[in-house]
Amino acid sequence: MSILLYFTIVPLGTAFLVTLLRKKKGISDLLAVLSSLYLFGLSLATAGLTKSHGVMIYKVGGWFPTIGITLVVDGLSAFLLVAINLVAFLVLIYAISYMERYTDKWKFHALFMFMLAGLNGVIISGDLFNLYVFLEIASISAYALVAFGVKPQNLEAAFKYTIMGAVASIFILLGIALLYSYTSTLNMADVAYCLSDKAKNPLLVFIWVLFLAGFGLKAALVPFHAWLPDAHSSAPSPVSAMLSGVVIKTIGIYALMRIFFNVLGVSINLLSVLMASGILSMVVGAFLAIAQNDIKRMLAYSSISQVGYIIFALGVGTPLAILGGLFHLFNHAVFKSLLFLDAGAIEYSTGERNMDKLGGLNNKLPVTGYTSLMAAMSISGIPPLAGFWSKLIIIVAAVEAGYIGYAIVAVLISIVTLVYYLKFQSFVFFGKLDAVYNKIQEVPLAMKTALVILAVICVMGGLMLTGTFRPFLEGASNVILSGTGYKQAVLGAIR
Amino acid sequence: MSLIVKTITRFTVGLVLVYGIFITLQGHVSPGGGFAGGIIITLAFIQLMLAFGQDEVLRKLNQEKGLLLAGIGAILFLVIASRIFLKPQQHSFVAEKHFQLLSAGFLSLSEIAIALMVAAGLFVIFLTLVLLIEEEEKEKK
Amino acid sequence: MSLYFLCFILFCVGLYSVLRKRNIIKIIIGLGIMEYAVNLFLILVGYRMHGRAPIFAKDQEILNMVDPLPQAMVLTTIVIGLAVTIIAVSLAIRIYEKYGTFDITKIRSLKG
Helix, strand or coil: CHHHHHHHHHHHHHHHHHHHCCCCCCHHHHHHHHHHHHHHHHHHHHHHHHHHHCCEEEEHHHCCCCCCCEEEECHHHHHHHHHHHHHHHHHHHHHHHHHHHCCCHHHHHHHHHHHHHHHHHHHHECEHHHHHHHHHHHHHHHHHHHCCCCCHHHHHHHHHHHHHHHHHHHHHHHHHHHHHHHHCCCEHHHHHHHHHHCCCCHHHHHHHHHHHHHHHHHHCCHHHCCCHHHHHHHCCHHHHHHHHHHHHHHHHHHHHHHHHHHHHCCCHHHHHHHHHHHHHHHHHHHHHHHCCCEHHHHHHHHHHHHHHHHHHHHHHCCHHHHHHHHHHHHHHHHHHHHHHHHHHHHHHHHCCCEHHHCCCCCCCCHHHHHHHHHHHHHHHCCCCCHHHHHHHHHHHHHHHHCCHHHHHHHHHHHHHHHHHHHHHHHHHCCCCCCHHHHHCCCCCHHHHHHHHHHHHHHHHHHHHHCCCCHHHHHHHHHHHHCHHHHHHHHHHHHC | CCHHHHHHHHHHHHHHHHHHHHHHHCCCCCCCCHHHHHHHHHHHHHHHHHHHCHHHHHHHCCHHHHHHHHHHHHHHHHHHHHHHHHCCCCCCCCCCCCCCCCCCCCHHHHHHHHHHHHHHHHHHHHHHHHCCCCCCCCCCC | CHHHHHHHHHHHHHHHHHHHCCEHHHHHHHHHHHHHHHHHHHHHHCCCCCCECCCCCCCCCCCCECCCHHHHHHHHHHHHHHHHHHHHHHHHHHHHHHHCCCEHHHCCCCCC
């Protein structure tokens, strides 16, 4: 069981080693890629162990559960661990060539490894305050990574992100303090036990609102989304891919799921708030994305829209809907990272990010063109690519549960998504080539490898629903469905 | 700075340093521990810098050595902590002899590593933010 | 009971400063005030009536202590707050170098 500790020790050790050995050329790349490959293998092994053992628990220092800190991995955690480490590994391969254009690559690798350690820690922690500490580690590294360039826009976007993220973290800390004052324990399973014994209290509604505000800002739900377009479009491309594909899902959606479904317990009011907020995000994100000319800003608004789909699916609450929501989470991590890496490849070759000024790049950049075509078709929901299956499951589940109006809105927004991705493809890749761009070349080999592997996963993602991978997905959704059954699963496995 | 400040500083810098080390080592008996001790050790260096001018101190301890010490402290802490967590049977956290210096096993060693990391890290941050020194960079972009 | 209300008032003062002030340094100070208010609230949660400091001393039997767990939480939170302040202040220094002003209504080059 002590395998769980390596998820945080290995990235931290890599970050410190990269800082010490920063004068030698090329060693930071090697260390970072090797350690993320090791983490990916470790996450696959953990997923296999979880399928055979059930819930895996590690008691830190040998102390008993409610006195000491525990690390808990169940189906949901294993599912997210695989997704995150896979995307991180491919982004690091891409960053071998992309970050040559910036100074001080060792700083990028050190901060990236800190962020990865924080993300892994959030997923495996079984304790409320431990979750907060790792969430802060990941957030602070993200604030620093957004400010990595030298242009003025990077600094302004990073400052906005820092202040709004810090306010959200303080709300989360206030929620944890109030929850501790009510139950006097910090272990998540133990809090669930205490809350089921006591009567309903208006304090719980206040705690619930604080957590919704705090984690909602981290996940960019609609009233709290104002930082996302600036931050994700001004960061360097590997950082944008990581932030948009992985970070807002872990520290936003995963923490929301864990605390609301497993610790506090859901009620009908909460589910309808989640559904309304999801629909709002979908609509606002999609309509604002059509009006954009900058590629990365359009992709950032599209992220808001797709996160709205996931939260809407969680709000519907039936088993089929939660399965669809989790599958959409995995798909979105893959294809949104692919799209951001493609935008970075376009910027690397042509130096231009405005869609009006580009055109006809398909002859010069074939790999970039075809991979972004795969990703755009998948995210709009064209069969038989992966995105079609996940959106179909969400819409069918909404219709089955009786929310026909919301399902019609979801279908319409899917059509709008198709519209702006077609606009992206036709403006950038098809059409006439501008004479200025006659001399551009295809991107280097490292970037091509990462793009092709992600595109393959994007196409084959539909296989997740079939035989071998289906228990993987169902294990994750069963954890959410069991609600406060989490407490029996965790504490029963300890004794 | 005037002569009075320089003379007093020569006396008190050693005391501040010893006090910081004392708080670090007694972390398991009285309040304190690695963080507080590390910050007080940094204060000793900052006092030297204020009294004698930045060039004198920077000749002995510049940013490179600061980063090196911070890295060493961090790796030391990681090694000690992972050894404790991966083999908890060999180290006991409950103190056998109370109220004495060596009664908490490996915990005081990790406090020393944390103090080293915090002191060196805060020193580098002070140099960068207050004196606006940047590392040698070549602008390639 | 009135102590908890005073903590919330301090929190609201900090929140007002983050939301309505135009100078970057005042926003960072407001963030600091909010953080101190939450730390204070955490320590107050652990208070027990007639409690003493949770430190063992030689040859003394101390029976009623205040709760030591929030104190450990607050130590960690203070360090996290320090890290956020350091990042915000270094960003403010760089913004001053690039834009020449600390006024946030004039730093608006990202639109849409």
